[in-house]
Amino acid sequence: MSSNDPTPDYDLDDTIELTTAEQVRAIGDPLRTTILSLLHERAATVSEIATAVKRPKSTIAHHVNVLVRSGLLRVVRTRRVRAIDERYYGRTARMFYVGLGRQVDGVTLPPDFNDFEMAARESAAAYGAGQLRGFLRHARIPEERAAEFWQRIDEVVEEFDRLPRSGDEVYGFAVGLYPMLDYPTLPERDEPSPPGSRRRGVRKQQ
Known part of the structure; x- marks a missing residue:
């Protein structure tokens, strides 16, 4: 091909x-x-x-x-x-x-089968050989932001599916987004922002 x-x-x-x-x-x-x-x-x-x-x-x-x-x-x-x-x-x-x-x-x-369970089995050999690329992150965000982010991930998955097949190696690509039911979160800030601080990317009015 x-x-x-x-x-x-x-x-x-x-x-x-x-x-x-x-x-x-x-x-x-x-x-x-x-x-x-x-x-x-x-x-x-x-x-x-x-x-x-x-x-x-x-x-x-x-x-x-x-x-x-x-x-x-x-x-x-x-x-x-x-x-x-x-x-x-x-x-x-x-x-x-x-x-x-x-x-x-x-x-x-x-329920549908758990993709992560399959990915864990498939990736074991690559992990042992030091060839596993992966990240795990956690963020406290509103549900609508999670949905927006997943839409972007969905586009990347579709791009991966459409890649022309070539070469000698098959790569697995596992992604997921899930709510954490019991994960620690910091309380809302109840102290003033440090003096002189401002949001990054917001220009101070002259």
């Missing part, structure tokens, strides 16, 4: 909300999330996926069928090979998500 080719090489929606328990269970399996991740690069056949993940074709065919039934994968094109139509599968969207508090027929859907 050249640097000018689109990623992936088929049309798909930007986002799809998962609205059934079947969909959430489908995306919560580690092997199926790996299949979905591979198809961010390009459409692929069951044989190609099986080769990539080093699993039997029958196993991959089963998981692909689960994803197709759940509306997460679809056949994007076919190719005739020795009188057989070879199917190429692609994602139905770049991003799948479960709405907070989502209910169907009065039943709350199970």
Whole structure:
């Protein structure tokens, strides 16, 4: 794939909300999330996926069928090979998500899988080799500022998804934003600002 080719090489929606328990269970399996991740690069056949993940074709065919039934994968094109139509599968969207508090027929859907748990497992080897790049920060901010900040992060994630695939190394990119339920905070300031101090970036009136 050249640097000018689109990623992936088929049309798909930007986002799809998962609205059934079947969909959430489908995306919560580690092997199926790996299949979905591979198809961010390009459409692929069951044989190609099986080769990539080093699993039997029958196993991959089963998981692909689960994803197709759940509306997460679809056949994007076919190719005739020795009188057989070879199917190429692609994602139905770049991003799948479960709405907070989502209910169907009065039943709350199970939570989406925890990306951080998967990232912790995946990053262990890189951490041991001194190749893990990561930051953890905490800030007391209003909810609306958190939403604004996450919108910017979402744009970076989309940019990462669209990067042309090349090179020999696969990189994981994990981001998150979550409320801290029991984290210490300083009380509101009850003393005057130090003499001569002023907000940085605010010009003093002449």
